[in-house]
Amino acid sequence: MKILDREFYTRDTLTVAKDLLGCKLVHRSTDGIVSGIIVETEAYIGPDDDAAHSARKRSIRTEPMYMNGGHSYVYQIYGKYYCFNIVTAKEDMPEAVLVRALRPIDGKDLMSIRRGTGNEHLLCSGPGRLCSAMGITKKQNALDLTNSELFVEPCKEIIKEYAASKRIGIDYAVKCRDYLWRFSIKDSVWVSKKPDKDSIFFSK
DNA sequence: TTAATGATATACT
DNA sequence: GTATATCATTAAG
Numbered sequence: 001m002k003i004l005d006r007e008f009y010t011r012d013t014l015t016v017a018k019d020l021l022g023c024k025l026v027h028r029s030t031d032g033i034v035s036g037i038i039v040e041t042e043a044y045i046g047p048d049d050d051a052a053h054s055a056r057k058r059s060i061r062t063e064p065m066y067m068n069g070g071h072s073y074v075y076q077i078y079g080k081y082y083c084f085n086i087v088t089a090k091e092d093m094p095e096a097v098l099v100r101a102l103r104p105i106d107g108k109d110l111m112s113i114r115r116g117t118g119n120e121h122l123l124c125s126g127p128g129r130l131c132s133a134m135g136i137t138k139k140q141n142a143l144d145l146t147n148s149e150l151f152v153e154p155c156k157e158i159i160k161e162y163a164a165s166k167r168i169g170i171d172y173a174v175k176c177r178d179y180l181w182r183f184s185i186k187d188s189v190w191v192s193k194k195p196d197k198d199s200i201f202f203s204k
Numbered sequence: 205t206t207a208a209t210g211a212t213a214t215a216c217t
Numbered sequence: 218g219t220a221t222a223t224c225a226t227t228a229a230g
Contacts, residue, residue: 042225051225061212078226079209085225098225128226169225192226 004152009069009145013088013095016069017043018162018183018204020086020097022155024105029135029149032110036102036124036134037157040184040191042167044085045095051173054094064142065094072150074131074141081128084136086145086152100168100182101125103190104133126192161186165199168192 004023009016018041026035044052053062053075064073065087073085073096085096102124104111111123111133124130131137136150145151164180171177178198184191186201195201 044225053225056213059213075225076211077224079211079224081209081226083225100225126226167225172224 002154003146004070004154006068006070006146009086009088010090011069011088013043013045013097014181016086016088017041017097017181019155020099020152021162021183021185022157022159024153024156025099025102025134025150026106026153027134027136027140027150029110031135032107034107034110034134035105036130037105037190038099038101038152039103039188040099040101040182042098042100042183043095043181044098045181046089046093049173049179050175051167051170051177051179052094052096054096058094062094065096066092067142070144070146072140072143072145074136074138076138077128082131082137083127084131084134084140098127099130100127101184101188101190101192102130102134103188110135121189125190129192159185159204161201161203163195163199163201165193165195 054065068091069088071087087096089095123133163184163186165182167182
């Protein structure tokens with residue numbers, strides 16, 4: 001079984017964000033194996049992106065963003081939810097890709113229990129939901145995705161078209177709020193939000 | 205449409 | 218040290 005390696009993650013962040021679409025995120029959790037196909041991502045790129053955590057001062061929380069590409073960055077938001085990011089680029093370049101939605105594959109029963117719903121479309125369609133379903137918490141923060149319980153398998157899907165849209169929930173950003181740095185598989189029913197009218201569509 | 209919910213950042217004493 | 222505002226969201230109304 002193949003796992004995405006360091007070379008994949010240490011490339012340009014926008015490229016990694018697009019290339020992660022169609023790949024399979026796997027967590028060998030203590031309760032069982034769960035996985036899903038990544039269908040929606042967002043890029044957060046360093047000090048100049050005022051929507052990124054790394055636009056503010058380096059801190060304990062954001063420290064994983066400064067690690068070499070291929071590590072995880074998990075943080076808690078709104079008191080009860082977690083968001084899972086994949087760190088990209090080289091060490092000391094605080095860039096990452098937020099994974100926003102998955103199409104559930106393995107361990108759907110476990111996901112349903114964790115999420116408290118049998119509706120497959122509500123298992124992983126959103127950054128908080130996906131972390132809950134996958135069993136991702138602060139314990140999975142700063143893991144090496146090339147060598148741990150949490151990893152990504154290469155894309156085996158044929159993807160005809162992609163969408164680039166505005167990122168969600170970052171209206172506080174003045175400069176970068178309208179950047180089309182949210183990527184999804186076009187027409188996927190598993191995304192957290194459908195691309196709006198300002199989106200652009202492309203193929204690779 | 206809006207309340208929930210707590211860690212974190214920032215601005216104070 | 219202490220206070221307060223702010224969230225890369227979700228589910229309920």
